[in-house]
Amino acid sequence: MTGGVRRAPVQRRSVERFERLLDACAALLAEVGHDALTTRGVAQRAGVPIGTLYQFFDGKTGLLQALAARNLELLLARVRERLAGEAVGDWGEAAVLVYDEILAMRRVLPGFFVADPRDGSPYDADIVRRADTAMAGELYALGLREAGLPPLPDPERVLLVAITSTDGVLRLAFQTHEDGDAAVIALGARLLRAYFGEIAHPGIT
Numbered sequence: 001m002t003g004g005v006r007r008a009p010v011q012r013r014s015v016e017r018f019e020r021l022l023d024a025c026a027a028l029l030a031e032v033g034h035d036a037l038t039t040r041g042v043a044q045r046a047g048v049p050i051g052t053l054y055q056f057f058d059g060k061t062g063l064l065q066a067l068a069a070r071n072l073e074l075l076l077a078r079v080r081e082r083l084a085g086e087a088v089g090d091w092g093e094a095a096v097l098v099y100d101e102i103l104a105m106r107r108v109l110p111g112f113f114v115a116d117p118r119d120g121s122p123y124d125a126d127i128v129r130r131a132d133t134a135m136a137g138e139l140y141a142l143g144l145r146e147a148g149l150p151p152l153p154d155p156e157r158v159l160l161v162a163i164t165s166t167d168g169v170l171r172l173a174f175q176t177h178e179d180g181d182a183a184v185i186a187l188g189a190r191l192l193r194a195y196f197g198e199i200a201h202p203g204i205t
Contacts, residue, residue: 005066006058018056020046022070025063026111039063061127068131071112075101076138083146091152092196094143096189099166106170107179132163158199162192 009018024045028037039060043050057063078101088094106112136159143149152158169188173180 005056005062006054007056009056017046017048017052021048021053021056021063022067025067026109029067029111031110064127065130067111068127069134071105071109072131072135072138074109075105075135076142078105079139079142080146083142088147088149090196090200091143091149092193092200094147094149095162095166095192095196098139099189099192102166103170103180103185106174132160132167135163136160152199162195165195166192 009015021042024042025037028041028045032041037060039053039057040050042063043053046053053063057066075098079098082097082101083094086097088097133156136156140152140155140159144151166188169184169191170180173184173188
């Protein structure tokens, strides 16, 4: 069970309410931002009693953790589909493929950037750290299993650096452009290729 989730839904009606709450959380996160997000507002947007929200989640933190987990599941499904249909020759190409899917989700999925640790909230930083660590592990496994890529040295740390760096690039890209600054986005792809090229061939430029 995802951290922050008190009870996983089983019956169809419960599943629908659970997903509706996450949808409402994502929509409000995009509209009002993290600080103004409240559990009462999420429950009202979802059209369910506040008590129902607390049956499933242990508050705002639990909602954000569950939303981050759902976003990761959606991302992994998209990456698997891409890898099933196209070959990638190295970790740099694989990283750009993932980057492209993250970009696509950022453009169409409300609340995809769940929390920004720069706002000083300790539990937000913890949510981001847990989400990024989970993403690193899942993407590394996909690269090995689905793409047949060679093992990386110190893979968790290597992938966490890539994830954190490109997250920052995309935040920058969307600060002033609703659809993302194309030049910044292109630089992010170059960053990934150069970074993994150095990891694979240290000392070669």
